[in-house]
Amino acid sequence: MPEENPKAVVLLSGGLDSATVAAIAKHEGYDLYALSFDYGQRHAVESEAARRVADAVGVKGHVFQRIDLRAFGGSALTDDIAVPKPGNGDGCGRGIPITYVPARNTIFLAVALGFAEVLGASDVFIGVNAVDFSGYPDCRPAFIEAFEKLANLATKAGVEGRPFRIHAPLIAMTKGQIIREGLHLGVDYSLTHSCYDPDDDGRACGRCESCRLRKRGFEEAGVPDPTRYGPSGGC
């Protein structure tokens, strides 16, 4: 009988970071179970990207959860207010940006924990990193460590001595390092989507914080940027 691989839940947004994390988890020998969210974000094109990335890396299962964070309001990603770009006040470098979604990673990890416990998986992968941090409190190492502690108090598996591990392998990497690691593992970044404000054809704006981080990453990695930009976004 062939030995079974351990299972891992991977939070998969369809962005550059989570695609890289999925490739890392796969490379480490896990069978992947992807978990994606529609949390009322405007860029539903993310869900299509998550599907493409899951197919490309090869997952054993993929669950989409809808949770309507718009019911609470509170962020440019879910409210009907302008996405910050240069010239309309982006908040970069001035504390927590208005694109912060309250408790988002706490909610995502909590649901991932439930999925992992049902699967009998002890490992959850999440693509937070220091560059994406840019003021988001729930992207810091201390947050990940606190969630891991909580997970082991919260669950039957934790109580019974099968501790959970929350993996955040990108947490100390720059965008360029992430891209180089992903390319090394065969990630096709043309499948991924990062833009907060895509046009109707799903093309990236090239100007929002997420697009600018991504662009700088490809420049830093010294490789071509495969992103499809709208008319004014690629320059």
Place this chain on the structure above:
Amino acid sequence: MPEENPKAVVLLSGGLDSATVAAIAKHEGYDLYALSFDYGQRHAVESEAARRVADAVGVKGHVFQRIDLRAFGGSALTDDIAVPKPGNGDGCGRGIPITYVPARNTIFLAVALGFAEVLGASDVFIGVNAVDFSGYPDCRPAFIEAFEKLANLATKAGVEGRPFRIHAPLIAMTKGQIIREGLHLGVDYSLTHSCYDPDDDGRACGRCESCRLRKRGFEEAGVPDPTRYGPSGGC
């Protein structure tokens, strides 16, 4: 100008415990914002009870969130398997019961945290208690403390020095004490619902773990039990 009351988010299932917690929070001077979940549980009658309890206590807002934990499976409350009762193996006193829903309170508190942060509330109330614990790891004081620590690392408010408090005022109380406290504060327990397995008219089975805990609570409190039981449940 009248002074504003502080806001609190109250997790409201429509059961006996959460109705009591809501009355306690109200009594302590908070303006209440109720948060209820439909997590694919079979007893949708809970949602109606949550509405009745919210109306009775008087809330400023009430958000229902749907999250489909059935997508993961793993519990008698959401799967299509028999609810444990005496005679069909209830697991009582023998570790974690099969009615345990993986990561449920972690998920509920995470979403409540997002709601609280949007509202500018620093206080979240949850009705976990030692009696309901009966083997559920996410009903213990250590879990609540770990979540509070996480909340203050996870959020803008926590980082900026407005710490969250997770209130679990029932955690050390018996069911009888909870009922006496609730009656003292004017809770109408006929509005609440506890049964895991109600009949089509919403009447309690009287035999599941939740019904038995509730019955014993009214006995312990020495007050009449206002629960509507089905034909064979009240005895």
